[in-house]
Amino acid sequence: MNKTSVPSIDSIDRQWYLVDAENQTLGRLATEVASVLRGKNKASFTPHLDTGDFVVVVNADKIRVSGNKPQQKLYRRHSGRPGGMKVETFTHLQERLPERIVEKAIKGMLPHNALGRQMFRKLKVYKGAEHPHAAQQPKPLQLDPAATAQ
Structure with missing residues (x-):
């Protein structure tokens, strides 16, 4: 009978990958990167x-979304205080903190537990x-050629 092998922490070989986000569609890029991180x-x-690898994403300010999402996609955060909800569109957040858009998209595709937080650090x-x-x-x-925005 065959046994399932579980890799030890020391035997995991971690690589570093570089992803250029220029003219890439946000969701398609995020799924590929999340898969490598896992x-x-x-x-x-x-x-x-x-067991995932490290991923470096560059040119996050040149990421693309399709349709009317630049004006309609909203990013929300809350300070924890009453009335502390802040809402920002994709366009405004891309001007202010373009890294956060990519990070948030990828983080949402990772497990929502301690393991996902550990993966996100890479x-x-x-x-x-x-x-x-x-x-x-x-x-x-x-990346998949379909991930490139037209």
């Missing part, structure tokens, strides 16, 4: 372990083309 692209994927998002992770020699991650 480790679903590996044969050693285990649902209850963090995501690095930058609004420009420069990033401080050159020493890790990230490999370019090939």
Whole structure:
């Protein structure tokens, strides 16, 4: 009878990947990145372990959404105080903090527990083309060609 092998924490080989978000559709990019963060692209994927890789996303300020979403998509946050709800459109948030748009989209596709928070820490998002992770020699991650906005 075959036994299911569970990889030990020490045996997990973590790679660094670089994703250029320029002219990419937000949701399609987020699903690919979330899959890599979870480790679903590996044969050693285990649902209850963090087997994923590190992902660096650059050019977050050049991400695209389709249709009327730039004006209609809303991002909400609450201060915790009565009347503390803040609502912001995609366009305003992209001008102010473009990294947060990509982070929020990817975080919503990860598990909503401690394991998901651990996976989210391996995501690095930058609004420009420069990033401080050159020493890790990230490999370019090939995304699905359908993810590119028309």
